[in-house]
Amino acid sequence: MTDLTSLMPAAVSLVSEFTRTGRMVATAESCTGGLIAAVLTEVPGSSAVVERGFVTYSNEAKTELLAVPEELIADKGAVSREVAMAMASGALAASRADVTVAVTGIAGPGGGSPEKPVGLVHFGFAAKGKPASHEEHRFGDLSRAEIRLATVAVALAGLSKLND
Known part of the structure:
Protein backbone atom coordinates (compact mmCIF):
# COMPACT_ATOMS: atom_id res chain seq x y z
CA MET A 1 0.00 0.00 0.00
CA THR A 2 1.16 3.49 -0.77
CA ASP A 3 2.11 5.69 2.20
CA LEU A 4 -0.13 8.76 2.12
CA THR A 5 1.48 10.55 5.09
CA SER A 6 3.25 13.21 3.02
CA LEU A 7 -0.02 14.18 1.33
CA MET A 8 -2.12 14.60 4.45
CA PRO A 9 -1.25 18.23 5.30
CA ALA A 10 -2.41 19.35 1.84
CA ALA A 11 -5.55 17.21 2.08
CA VAL A 12 -6.42 18.56 5.54
CA SER A 13 -5.91 22.12 4.32
CA LEU A 14 -8.04 21.53 1.22
CA VAL A 15 -10.91 19.97 3.20
CA SER A 16 -10.78 22.89 5.64
CA GLU A 17 -10.76 25.49 2.83
CA PHE A 18 -13.62 23.87 0.95
CA THR A 19 -15.65 23.33 4.12
CA ARG A 20 -15.27 27.03 4.91
CA THR A 21 -16.47 28.07 1.44
CA GLY A 22 -19.15 25.39 1.15
CA ARG A 23 -17.77 24.01 -2.11
CA MET A 24 -17.75 20.37 -3.14
CA VAL A 25 -15.21 18.36 -5.14
CA ALA A 26 -15.44 15.41 -7.53
CA THR A 27 -12.49 13.47 -8.90
CA ALA A 28 -12.11 11.68 -12.23
CA GLU A 29 -9.12 9.39 -11.99
CA SER A 30 -7.35 7.06 -14.34
CA CYS A 31 -3.66 6.54 -13.47
CA THR A 32 -4.27 7.17 -9.76
CA GLY A 33 -7.11 4.66 -9.52
CA GLY A 34 -9.01 6.62 -6.87
CA LEU A 35 -6.02 7.71 -4.81
CA ILE A 36 -6.97 11.41 -4.87
CA ALA A 37 -10.40 10.63 -3.44
CA ALA A 38 -8.82 8.20 -0.97
CA VAL A 39 -6.46 10.87 0.35
CA LEU A 40 -9.27 13.40 0.71
CA THR A 41 -11.55 10.93 2.49
CA GLU A 42 -8.81 10.13 5.01
CA VAL A 43 -9.56 13.57 6.49
CA PRO A 44 -12.29 13.70 9.15
CA GLY A 45 -15.14 15.87 7.92
CA SER A 46 -14.38 15.24 4.26
CA SER A 47 -17.98 14.19 3.63
CA ALA A 48 -18.82 17.91 3.57
CA VAL A 49 -16.40 18.36 0.66
CA VAL A 50 -16.06 15.16 -1.39
CA GLU A 51 -19.15 14.79 -3.55
CA ARG A 52 -17.97 11.70 -5.46
CA GLY A 53 -15.09 10.09 -7.26
CA PHE A 54 -15.00 8.42 -10.65
CA VAL A 55 -12.36 5.77 -11.27
CA THR A 56 -12.25 5.64 -15.05
CA TYR A 57 -9.26 3.44 -15.72
CA SER A 58 -10.57 2.04 -18.99
CA ASN A 59 -11.45 4.03 -22.09
CA GLU A 60 -14.97 2.62 -21.89
CA ALA A 61 -15.38 3.98 -18.37
CA LYS A 62 -14.24 7.43 -19.52
CA THR A 63 -16.90 7.32 -22.23
CA GLU A 64 -19.71 5.74 -20.21
CA LEU A 65 -19.31 7.65 -16.94
CA LEU A 66 -17.85 10.99 -18.06
CA ALA A 67 -19.16 11.28 -21.63
CA VAL A 68 -15.66 11.55 -23.10
CA PRO A 69 -16.22 10.99 -26.82
CA GLU A 70 -14.80 7.71 -28.16
CA GLU A 71 -13.52 9.62 -31.18
CA LEU A 72 -11.53 11.97 -28.96
CA ILE A 73 -9.82 9.05 -27.22
CA ALA A 74 -9.14 7.37 -30.56
CA ASP A 75 -7.77 10.57 -32.10
CA LYS A 76 -5.75 12.05 -29.21
CA GLY A 77 -5.17 9.01 -26.99
CA ALA A 78 -6.43 8.45 -23.44
CA VAL A 79 -3.31 10.17 -22.10
CA SER A 80 -3.77 13.63 -23.57
CA ARG A 81 -4.61 17.22 -22.75
CA GLU A 82 -7.94 16.97 -24.51
CA VAL A 83 -9.06 13.83 -22.71
CA ALA A 84 -8.04 15.18 -19.29
CA MET A 85 -10.08 18.32 -19.87
CA ALA A 86 -13.05 16.32 -21.17
CA MET A 87 -12.84 14.08 -18.09
CA ALA A 88 -12.89 17.13 -15.78
CA SER A 89 -15.84 18.67 -17.61
CA GLY A 90 -17.63 15.32 -17.67
CA ALA A 91 -17.18 14.87 -13.93
CA LEU A 92 -18.61 18.33 -13.35
CA ALA A 93 -21.65 17.52 -15.50
CA ALA A 94 -22.18 14.09 -13.90
CA SER A 95 -22.01 15.30 -10.30
CA ARG A 96 -23.19 17.98 -7.92
CA ALA A 97 -19.62 19.17 -7.36
CA ASP A 98 -18.50 22.76 -7.74
CA VAL A 99 -14.99 21.82 -8.87
CA THR A 100 -13.34 18.75 -10.36
CA VAL A 101 -9.93 17.35 -11.05
CA ALA A 102 -9.18 14.70 -13.65
CA VAL A 103 -5.94 12.81 -14.17
CA THR A 104 -4.77 10.53 -16.95
CA GLY A 105 -1.21 9.42 -17.38
CA ILE A 106 1.41 6.71 -17.57
CA ALA A 107 2.49 5.52 -14.13
CA GLY A 108 4.69 2.72 -15.45
CA PRO A 109 6.89 0.92 -15.12
CA GLY A 110 6.01 0.07 -18.75
CA GLY A 111 3.60 1.51 -21.27
CA GLY A 112 5.52 4.61 -22.20
CA SER A 113 6.72 5.74 -25.60
CA PRO A 114 9.03 8.54 -26.81
CA GLU A 115 5.97 10.79 -27.31
CA LYS A 116 4.27 9.74 -24.08
CA PRO A 117 6.92 8.58 -21.62
CA ALA A 127 -15.23 24.68 -11.99
CA LYS A 128 -18.81 25.76 -12.43
CA GLY A 129 -19.04 28.83 -14.62
CA LYS A 130 -15.43 28.65 -15.82
CA PRO A 131 -13.75 26.94 -18.76
CA ALA A 132 -11.80 23.77 -18.04
CA SER A 133 -8.05 24.15 -17.66
CA HIS A 134 -5.09 21.84 -18.14
CA GLU A 135 -1.67 21.13 -16.68
CA GLU A 136 0.91 18.70 -18.00
CA HIS A 137 3.57 17.22 -15.74
CA ARG A 138 6.44 14.96 -16.65
CA PHE A 139 7.57 13.38 -13.42
CA GLY A 140 10.27 11.31 -15.07
CA ASP A 141 11.03 7.66 -14.76
CA LEU A 142 10.15 7.35 -11.08
CA SER A 143 8.55 4.31 -9.51
CA ARG A 144 4.85 3.73 -10.06
CA ALA A 145 4.12 4.69 -6.45
CA GLU A 146 6.18 7.90 -6.71
CA ILE A 147 4.42 8.98 -9.90
CA ARG A 148 1.01 8.34 -8.34
CA LEU A 149 1.90 10.25 -5.16
CA ALA A 150 3.31 13.17 -7.16
CA THR A 151 0.13 13.21 -9.22
CA VAL A 152 -2.04 13.40 -6.12
CA ALA A 153 0.08 16.27 -4.75
CA VAL A 154 -0.37 18.28 -7.96
CA ALA A 155 -4.10 17.49 -8.02
CA LEU A 156 -4.57 18.72 -4.45
CA ALA A 157 -2.65 21.93 -5.19
CA GLY A 158 -4.70 22.55 -8.32
CA LEU A 159 -7.98 21.99 -6.48
CA SER A 160 -6.89 24.42 -3.80
CA LYS A 161 -6.28 27.10 -6.47
CA LEU A 162 -9.85 26.56 -7.75
CA ASN A 163 -11.20 27.57 -4.34
CA ASP A 164 -9.62 31.04 -4.51
Missing part, protein backbone atom coordinates in the same frame (compact mmCIF):
# COMPACT_ATOMS: atom_id res chain seq x y z
CA VAL A 118 6.45 6.97 -18.24
CA GLY A 119 5.76 9.77 -15.78
CA LEU A 120 3.64 11.86 -18.16
CA VAL A 121 0.40 12.95 -16.50
CA HIS A 122 -2.28 15.27 -17.86
CA PHE A 123 -4.48 17.11 -15.38
CA GLY A 124 -7.87 18.62 -16.14
CA PHE A 125 -9.51 21.07 -13.77
CA ALA A 126 -13.08 22.34 -14.05
Whole structure:
Protein backbone atom coordinates (compact mmCIF):
# COMPACT_ATOMS: atom_id res chain seq x y z
CA MET A 1 0.00 0.00 0.00
CA THR A 2 1.16 3.49 -0.77
CA ASP A 3 2.11 5.69 2.20
CA LEU A 4 -0.13 8.76 2.12
CA THR A 5 1.48 10.55 5.09
CA SER A 6 3.25 13.21 3.02
CA LEU A 7 -0.02 14.18 1.33
CA MET A 8 -2.12 14.60 4.45
CA PRO A 9 -1.25 18.23 5.30
CA ALA A 10 -2.41 19.35 1.84
CA ALA A 11 -5.55 17.21 2.08
CA VAL A 12 -6.42 18.56 5.54
CA SER A 13 -5.91 22.12 4.32
CA LEU A 14 -8.04 21.53 1.22
CA VAL A 15 -10.91 19.97 3.20
CA SER A 16 -10.78 22.89 5.64
CA GLU A 17 -10.76 25.49 2.83
CA PHE A 18 -13.62 23.87 0.95
CA THR A 19 -15.65 23.33 4.12
CA ARG A 20 -15.27 27.03 4.91
CA THR A 21 -16.47 28.07 1.44
CA GLY A 22 -19.15 25.39 1.15
CA ARG A 23 -17.77 24.01 -2.11
CA MET A 24 -17.75 20.37 -3.14
CA VAL A 25 -15.21 18.36 -5.14
CA ALA A 26 -15.44 15.41 -7.53
CA THR A 27 -12.49 13.47 -8.90
CA ALA A 28 -12.11 11.68 -12.23
CA GLU A 29 -9.12 9.39 -11.99
CA SER A 30 -7.35 7.06 -14.34
CA CYS A 31 -3.66 6.54 -13.47
CA THR A 32 -4.27 7.17 -9.76
CA GLY A 33 -7.11 4.66 -9.52
CA GLY A 34 -9.01 6.62 -6.87
CA LEU A 35 -6.02 7.71 -4.81
CA ILE A 36 -6.97 11.41 -4.87
CA ALA A 37 -10.40 10.63 -3.44
CA ALA A 38 -8.82 8.20 -0.97
CA VAL A 39 -6.46 10.87 0.35
CA LEU A 40 -9.27 13.40 0.71
CA THR A 41 -11.55 10.93 2.49
CA GLU A 42 -8.81 10.13 5.01
CA VAL A 43 -9.56 13.57 6.49
CA PRO A 44 -12.29 13.70 9.15
CA GLY A 45 -15.14 15.87 7.92
CA SER A 46 -14.38 15.24 4.26
CA SER A 47 -17.98 14.19 3.63
CA ALA A 48 -18.82 17.91 3.57
CA VAL A 49 -16.40 18.36 0.66
CA VAL A 50 -16.06 15.16 -1.39
CA GLU A 51 -19.15 14.79 -3.55
CA ARG A 52 -17.97 11.70 -5.46
CA GLY A 53 -15.09 10.09 -7.26
CA PHE A 54 -15.00 8.42 -10.65
CA VAL A 55 -12.36 5.77 -11.27
CA THR A 56 -12.25 5.64 -15.05
CA TYR A 57 -9.26 3.44 -15.72
CA SER A 58 -10.57 2.04 -18.99
CA ASN A 59 -11.45 4.03 -22.09
CA GLU A 60 -14.97 2.62 -21.89
CA ALA A 61 -15.38 3.98 -18.37
CA LYS A 62 -14.24 7.43 -19.52
CA THR A 63 -16.90 7.32 -22.23
CA GLU A 64 -19.71 5.74 -20.21
CA LEU A 65 -19.31 7.65 -16.94
CA LEU A 66 -17.85 10.99 -18.06
CA ALA A 67 -19.16 11.28 -21.63
CA VAL A 68 -15.66 11.55 -23.10
CA PRO A 69 -16.22 10.99 -26.82
CA GLU A 70 -14.80 7.71 -28.16
CA GLU A 71 -13.52 9.62 -31.18
CA LEU A 72 -11.53 11.97 -28.96
CA ILE A 73 -9.82 9.05 -27.22
CA ALA A 74 -9.14 7.37 -30.56
CA ASP A 75 -7.77 10.57 -32.10
CA LYS A 76 -5.75 12.05 -29.21
CA GLY A 77 -5.17 9.01 -26.99
CA ALA A 78 -6.43 8.45 -23.44
CA VAL A 79 -3.31 10.17 -22.10
CA SER A 80 -3.77 13.63 -23.57
CA ARG A 81 -4.61 17.22 -22.75
CA GLU A 82 -7.94 16.97 -24.51
CA VAL A 83 -9.06 13.83 -22.71
CA ALA A 84 -8.04 15.18 -19.29
CA MET A 85 -10.08 18.32 -19.87
CA ALA A 86 -13.05 16.32 -21.17
CA MET A 87 -12.84 14.08 -18.09
CA ALA A 88 -12.89 17.13 -15.78
CA SER A 89 -15.84 18.67 -17.61
CA GLY A 90 -17.63 15.32 -17.67
CA ALA A 91 -17.18 14.87 -13.93
CA LEU A 92 -18.61 18.33 -13.35
CA ALA A 93 -21.65 17.52 -15.50
CA ALA A 94 -22.18 14.09 -13.90
CA SER A 95 -22.01 15.30 -10.30
CA ARG A 96 -23.19 17.98 -7.92
CA ALA A 97 -19.62 19.17 -7.36
CA ASP A 98 -18.50 22.76 -7.74
CA VAL A 99 -14.99 21.82 -8.87
CA THR A 100 -13.34 18.75 -10.36
CA VAL A 101 -9.93 17.35 -11.05
CA ALA A 102 -9.18 14.70 -13.65
CA VAL A 103 -5.94 12.81 -14.17
CA THR A 104 -4.77 10.53 -16.95
CA GLY A 105 -1.21 9.42 -17.38
CA ILE A 106 1.41 6.71 -17.57
CA ALA A 107 2.49 5.52 -14.13
CA GLY A 108 4.69 2.72 -15.45
CA PRO A 109 6.89 0.92 -15.12
CA GLY A 110 6.01 0.07 -18.75
CA GLY A 111 3.60 1.51 -21.27
CA GLY A 112 5.52 4.61 -22.20
CA SER A 113 6.72 5.74 -25.60
CA PRO A 114 9.03 8.54 -26.81
CA GLU A 115 5.97 10.79 -27.31
CA LYS A 116 4.27 9.74 -24.08
CA PRO A 117 6.92 8.58 -21.62
CA VAL A 118 6.45 6.97 -18.24
CA GLY A 119 5.76 9.77 -15.78
CA LEU A 120 3.64 11.86 -18.16
CA VAL A 121 0.40 12.95 -16.50
CA HIS A 122 -2.28 15.27 -17.86
CA PHE A 123 -4.48 17.11 -15.38
CA GLY A 124 -7.87 18.62 -16.14
CA PHE A 125 -9.51 21.07 -13.77
CA ALA A 126 -13.08 22.34 -14.05
CA ALA A 127 -15.23 24.68 -11.99
CA LYS A 128 -18.81 25.76 -12.43
CA GLY A 129 -19.04 28.83 -14.62
CA LYS A 130 -15.43 28.65 -15.82
CA PRO A 131 -13.75 26.94 -18.76
CA ALA A 132 -11.80 23.77 -18.04
CA SER A 133 -8.05 24.15 -17.66
CA HIS A 134 -5.09 21.84 -18.14
CA GLU A 135 -1.67 21.13 -16.68
CA GLU A 136 0.91 18.70 -18.00
CA HIS A 137 3.57 17.22 -15.74
CA ARG A 138 6.44 14.96 -16.65
CA PHE A 139 7.57 13.38 -13.42
CA GLY A 140 10.27 11.31 -15.07
CA ASP A 141 11.03 7.66 -14.76
CA LEU A 142 10.15 7.35 -11.08
CA SER A 143 8.55 4.31 -9.51
CA ARG A 144 4.85 3.73 -10.06
CA ALA A 145 4.12 4.69 -6.45
CA GLU A 146 6.18 7.90 -6.71
CA ILE A 147 4.42 8.98 -9.90
CA ARG A 148 1.01 8.34 -8.34
CA LEU A 149 1.90 10.25 -5.16
CA ALA A 150 3.31 13.17 -7.16
CA THR A 151 0.13 13.21 -9.22
CA VAL A 152 -2.04 13.40 -6.12
CA ALA A 153 0.08 16.27 -4.75
CA VAL A 154 -0.37 18.28 -7.96
CA ALA A 155 -4.10 17.49 -8.02
CA LEU A 156 -4.57 18.72 -4.45
CA ALA A 157 -2.65 21.93 -5.19
CA GLY A 158 -4.70 22.55 -8.32
CA LEU A 159 -7.98 21.99 -6.48
CA SER A 160 -6.89 24.42 -3.80
CA LYS A 161 -6.28 27.10 -6.47
CA LEU A 162 -9.85 26.56 -7.75
CA ASN A 163 -11.20 27.57 -4.34
CA ASP A 164 -9.62 31.04 -4.51
